[in-house]
Amino acid sequence: MTSTAMPSPFCCDFDGQERTTASGTCFAVERIIKEPLQWKPAALDWLDSDLELVYGIGPQTSAKLRAAGYTRLDQLLDHPRFGPDAARTLEEIRERNILALLNRGVRDADLLSFYKQQHLVFMDIETTSLYNTQPLFLIGMLFAEDDHLVLKQFFARHYCEEKALIEQAYQELAAVPVMVTYNGRSFDAPYLNARAAAHRLEIRVHHIHLDLLPHTRRKYRSSLPNCRLHTVGETLLGMDRGDDIPGNLIPSMYHDFVQTQNPDLIRSVLEHNAMDLISLARILPDLA
Template identity: 45%
Template sequence: MNNIITKPDFTKLELILPGEVVQAGKGEFYLIRQDIEKLCYDAENLMRKYQDIFNLSIDHSRLNNDFRSLLTVDPKEIVFLDIETTGLSNTPLFLIGLLYFDDDNLVIEQLFARDYSEEEHLLHYFSEFVPKFNVLVTFNGKSFDIPFIRDRMIFHRKFANWKYTHVDILLHSRRRWRGVLPDCRLQTLEYYICQRRRLDDVPSALVPEIYHDFVRNGNPEYLLGVFHHNALDLITLFELTCALIIMELD
């Protein structure tokens, strides 16, 4: 009897979403890496705004602890994170999006489990990658993203003792804009603070089914929208962080 397990053909995925297969732990997953300029027309201005903040002469004692942590480390020590999952709890995680400075460029890395078995290996890579950074920035990550990742790691019998400062931008957005804006959802803030609106965005409620369909039939056509959605969430998170720091300095 042939007990060899073969991987599905991911040729279509590689054509639509060019990336690389990464070995991690005892298996592999798919990694897509892009410069932010390819995803955001205003990327150069965004990077300049962030770098200008670092060049200001600032009395750090005036700042909230979270913002102080963002301004007293090298920008290369900061990573922004957003995840895509198949449910709210006890379900597989399939995409971890990361945004960080690589030299003078902002890059987005998206770690993707091409099937359910690759989640374990994606998490193995992530658990070894995160300690390179001293500050983690999320949107609702203290309540959702990080607890979700930890739960999935425990499911796969993986444990991590990460040491970083966690800045949750949702908490600061609520402090700044609750009662001023209709709500503090990420895309509401994107519209009112970043002054842009998404067109043809994939609704979050459809993301799990799009992934399940891909695992079943291997057709990556609709996945492109999920990756774009995740990348835009990261860019908006980055821009909101800049906006909040500037307001904190006023």
């Protein structure tokens, strides 16, 4: 996996362009998905009325306080016991102190209330292995704009383009504060960071990372045969993925592509990645 040959016919077969970074080149495919992101940020008022954000207030204490007329955090400011921390909580909400609010038990999905559609990126990677000692070769991203979605896929035409691919991806990811994935906390994000470290790329993007898999399991575990994204798309979203390739075939298809540079080998992989990202965008309104 060390050849540096860089055949060019691939570039001519896709509507994309070569991207150059400090580490070399990779290939970028970009297209418009003609549907809007249906998710809208919720109002922030509910945070101000969640008394349990204050340390020391659980469900029973919250119920007693509400019965006594304390229904909002600002009404607790003069409370002899809870007033000081209520003030700190309100300050953290006002300053959008995400880490502090997470420590208080706010769900990551609820923190999306602080952001707009344009602040989100849906991200999914394709790799040559389940183990991050092996290369990744495709990083797909989906961005929301006014009435449509923008799909960006960054692709390594050869193993030696992985470093440039990762650099290009980090440049894109750094532009938005919220990353949405499916099993990304356990797989995509650690894999991407491990591959960056393998190339001695000292770059990290500090996102609010919303992984939709735990939320899907929490809501649909009892009603779905499994919580794979493919199943969620077909069962809950009515998506027909037609001849979508099984994920376990993707590594071998990429290895074959590297040897032949036959674009037909990778076209279905790009489509698989795109459908995963579109599924993420469509399921988000149901979970957050």
